[in-house]
Amino acid sequence: MTTGKPSAGGGVERSSYVTRFASLDDYEKGRVELINDDPRHYAFSNIFDVASRSKPWEKVAVGKNMEYVLEAVRAEGTSEWRTCAHDEFAVCLDGEVTVELVKLDSSPLPADAEGSVALAGEPQGPRMGRIFLKRGHQALLPAGSAYRFIATQTGVLMMQTIAGPDTQFRWAEICQTV
Amino acid sequence: MTIADIDVVKSADVNGEGYHEFRLGEFTFRRDEFFVYIGWPTGNHIMSADAFLRALQRDVAWDFFYGTVNFDGVFGTVNHYGTVDIFAGRFNDSYRKAELDYSENVETPRIRETFKSILEDWTNQTFDPFASPHETGSAFGLKNGANVAAITRRRVAARRMVAVPGDEEIRTDASGFPVNRMFSDVDQTEPVVEAEPGFESEVAAFNLFAYLSRSDVTWNPSVVSACKDSLFCPTTEEYILPIIHGNDRVEWFVQLSDEITWEVEDRDTGAVRSRVVMKAGDVCAMPADIRHQGYSPKRSMLLVWENGAGNLPELIASGKTPTYPVEF
Numbered sequence: 001m002t003t004g005k006p007s008a009g010g011g012v013e014r015s016s017y018v019t020r021f022a023s024l025d026d027y028e029k030g031r032v033e034l035i036n037d038d039p040r041h042y043a044f045s046n047i048f049d050v051a052s053r054s055k056p057w058e059k060v061a062v063g064k065n066m067e068y069v070l071e072a073v074r075a076e077g078t079s080e081w082r083t084c085a086h087d088e089f090a091v092c093l094d095g096e097v098t099v100e101l102v103k104l105d106s107s108p109l110p111a112d113a114e115g116s117v118a119l120a121g122e123p124q125g126p127r128m129g130r131i132f133l134k135r136g137h138q139a140l141l142p143a144g145s146a147y148r149f150i151a152t153q154t155g156v157l158m159m160q161t162i163a164g165p166d167t168q169f170r171w172a173e174i175c176q177t178v
Numbered sequence: 179m180t181i182a183d184i185d186v187v188k189s190a191d192v193n194g195e196g197y198h199e200f201r202l203g204e205f206t207f208r209r210d211e212f213f214v215y216i217g218w219p220t221g222n223h224i225m226s227a228d229a230f231l232r233a234l235q236r237d238v239a240w241d242f243f244y245g246t247v248n249f250d251g252v253f254g255t256v257n258h259y260g261t262v263d264i265f266a267g268r269f270n271d272s273y274r275k276a277e278l279d280y281s282e283n284v285e286t287p288r289i290r291e292t293f294k295s296i297l298e299d300w301t302n303q304t305f306d307p308f309a310s311p312h313e314t315g316s317a318f319g320l321k322n323g324a325n326v327a328a329i330t331r332r333r334v335a336a337r338r339m340v341a342v343p344g345d346e347e348i349r350t351d352a353s354g355f356p357v358n359r360m361f362s363d364v365d366q367t368e369p370v371v372e373a374e375p376g377f378e379s380e381v382a383a384f385n386l387f388a389y390l391s392r393s394d395v396t397w398n399p400s401v402v403s404a405c406k407d408s409l410f411c412p413t414t415e416e417y418i419l420p421i422i423h424g425n426d427r428v429e430w431f432v433q434l435s436d437e438i439t440w441e442v443e444d445r446d447t448g449a450v451r452s453r454v455v456m457k458a459g460d461v462c463a464m465p466a467d468i469r470h471q472g473y474s475p476k477r478s479m480l481l482v483w484e485n486g487a488g489n490l491p492e493l494i495a496s497g498k499t500p501t502y503p504v505e506f
Contacts, residue, residue, distance in 0.1 A: 129371065
């Protein structure tokens with residue numbers, strides 16, 4: 001139904017619009033329609049498709065630009081504690097995820113280390129706080145902190161970080177190849 | 179070179195339509211009611227004033243961006259990060275074969291000030307080059323006032339992340355950013371943040387989707403978070419990307435909402451390579467040797483992910499780094 005005020009262009013707009021987000025339960029993939037190229041050059045994947053086939057808290061690269069990566073993470077249950085020498089960022093794309101932060105008394109990483117690592121056991125240091133993320137929320141995971149995620153229902157996180165020892169590269173498995 | 183040293187070369191008087199005419203090196207620029215006319219020693223070109231001003235607005239606001247900003251298949255700029263090539267026909271096979279292509283290298287401050295002057299002089303009071311066609315008046319007609327506020331918006335560039343104390347702030351009604359008409363269904367709830375005393379500047383989060391739903395511009399990536407040179411540059415898209423962006427490095431797109439179709443061509447020749455249809459959750463690399471233009475039928479949220487490392491163009495141009503992001 002088209003209603004609403006006349007626009008400058010002479011047509012009319014809808015009275016309301018529906019924004020189409022996606023989720024683990026409801027996503028639809030696009031694709032590269034090839035004319036004269038190799039689909040692998042585009043490394044085309046879908047974050048929800050990747051997370052639907054991942055184990056909880058696996059860090060699966062869906063984007064890589066030199067040392068930097070985007071990771072798709074299936075959020076389910078409670079993650080291990082991790083730390084990183086540089087800032088990282090987590091965007092919640094599905095579900096609800098709590099972030100717990102602790103300021104480490106002593107970091108196991110040199111200051112120039114890249115990528116996050118898992119911590120053995122509980123982190124030692126003062127509590128920094130908690131963040132409660134819902135879909136569309138982005139959190140800072142500050143350099144030198146320890147963090148863990150808690151998801152009572154399955155969700156999806158997208159991480160902005162640098163490739164580390166636990167980053168999984170599965171391009172042939174997750175990307176369009178034909 | 180300081181701005182005070184720069185004399186923008188323009189006509190002393192306005193033309194019959196009320197607009198000044200400009201010169202940059204051997205390039206000349208004039209407009210009338212409907213069209214912009216670009217001249218150079220070996221040829222000339224005509225563009226819709228609407229399309230030209232929308233492209234010019236991005237080139238100015240992005241300070242010539244990464245790589246090539248094609249205004250269309252003939253005219254554009256290449257950023258060398260200190261100098262800029264202004265060209266005609268350089269990335270057009272027919273122009274090159276006919277030897278009608280032409281380019282000049284210009285110091286960035288000079289082209290920046292010239293382009294800003296053209297944009298200001300040729301943008302009328304009811305036209306906003308950053309806005310979707312449904313949200314602005316016409317670019318056409320005789321000279322009628324100016325719209326300086328619209329063409330001089332401050333570009334957002336978070337140093338760490340939006341909402342971190344001292345960094346870029348979230349958008350609200352009070353700060354002049356109402357929710358866009360096409361995103362009225364986007365949840366505006368901000369995340370609950372519980373910071374222990376002393377950690378208020380470190381424990382931070384914001385609603386990225388709400389932030390984007392309040393963007394008052396289209397096709398204008400701006401930094402919301404930075405992990406060293408890894409830059410999250412989300413943007414809201416509606417109608418057509420007003421330029422054809424030619425990459426000088428790999429960039430990545432993550433479709434956050436709705437759908438965009440990208441037409442992908444060879445960067446140097448314009449030969450068609452692919453069409454990429456991106457839906458919510460899709461992730462796609464744009465190789466370093468392509469140019470692309472996006473079409474968004476409904477206002478959508480796109481995450482443009484850039485690597486801002488200064489050595490990348492040289493690494494790619496020299497062949498030390500491949501033009502595509504991963505081998506598999």
